[in-house]
Structures are given as C-alpha cells and as structure tokens.
Amino acid sequence: MPKLSSYDVITALTGYYLPAFTTAANKRWLATQSFYPYTLAQSAVAVTGTSTTAEEAYATVTVPAGVPGPNGCLIVDTLWSMTNGADDKITRTRWSTITGTAFSAVINTTIATLRDVRVIQNRNSASSQVAGPAALVGGVGSSADAVVTGTIATTAATTLVISGQKETAGNTLTLERYSVIVCYGA
Numbered sequence: 001m002p003k004l005s006s007y008d009v010i011t012a013l014t015g016y017y018l019p020a021f022t023t024a025a026n027k028r029w030l031a032t033q034s035f036y037p038y039t040l041a042q043s044a045v046a047v048t049g050t051s052t053t054a055e056e057a058y059a060t061v062t063v064p065a066g067v068p069g070p071n072g073c074l075i076v077d078t079l080w081s082m083t084n085g086a087d088d089k090i091t092r093t094r095w096s097t098i099t100g101t102a103f104s105a106v107i108n109t110t111i112a113t114l115r116d117v118r119v120i121q122n123r124n125s126a127s128s129q130v131a132g133p134a135a136l137v138g139g140v141g142s143s144a145d146a147v148v149t150g151t152i153a154t155t156a157a158t159t160l161v162i163s164g165q166k167e168t169a170g171n172t173l174t175l176e177r178y179s180v181i182v183c184y185g186a
Helices: 006-014 024-034
Strands: 038-043 056-063 073-082 089-095 101-108 113-122 129-131 148-150 158-166 173-183
Touching: 038 056, 056 173, 073 089, 073 101, 073 158, 089 113, 101 113, 101 129, 101 148, 158 173
Parallel strands: none
Antiparallel strands: 038 173, 056 158, 073 113, 073 173, 089 101, 089 158, 113 129, 129 148
C-alpha cells in the first residue's frame, strides 16, 4: 500500500486540488501541521575537499525558522569516502555555523568509507537540543562519551553545516551524499 502525503490526504478529504501547496515551502509548512517527516535537503553530487588541513564546509543547509518544532528532530544521514591511512580525517555535522555545536565529530583513520546517521532532537524547547555522542562512529550504538547538547535558537532560521577536516593536506575526503530529514514535533 503506498504511503500518502499530507497533501494527498487533504486533497482526498476535501476533493479540492490545492495548488498553493505545490511549492516546496508550502509543502514544508503543511508537513509541520500534520507531523509528516519530509526531506529538507539532499544531494548525491560528490564534494571533495581541497588540499588543506583546515575544516571545510562540504554542504550547508538552511533550516527555516520554527523547524523542527519544540519536540521535533533533524535526521542527518551522510556517506563519506576517504584515503584509507593512519592520518586523521574528521567528519562533522554542526548546527548553526561552521564553528557551531558539533553534533557529529568522528575521527576516521584506517577506513575507506563511513556512513553516519545523526538524530538531533529539540527537548520540549525551541532552544535546547540533544543528540548521541559526537565521536560515536556511525552515530548508532553505545559509548563511554556523554550526549551532545546544544542551545541553538530554532525560532529563527539557522544553518546545518556538514564539514570535514584532514590531518594531511594530501589525503582525500569526499562527501558522497547526504540527506536531512525533518520530523516536526509540536
């Protein structure tokens, strides 16, 4: 059975075609009213870092004001490839700016790929977030590290930055794909 979107449900219940809800912004608004998850941003265009050891933004996503709601969350799913060697390659997911709270900061050494999934959830407040330990490889599992907390004011538009940093400039680090899903929670 196919899953219906909130737009499909409203159209079916009312019998009206709602052209106002065909824009991406209005579909996002509709999702916040009906608690349906939606894709905020995604790309499978590979982005490779330059020959630097400084932290670089590989993707920047605008998070609209009021998203994800006081009890909602962002699910950030990334796929990375990198030089398989002893030097550090750090993959990060930051909320706010490239120097903002790091909800993911995984130090990768002798691996060639990493898939990382992070759930960043507001804690019954538009300015209090919680996520699993930043260094937890893959974002799922147990860790001796503490959870990450943030104080990003989600009542205003913010940015989510997916970044990377290499210990050695000659190494490669590539963001192969990413998606950011919103699960609105009032």
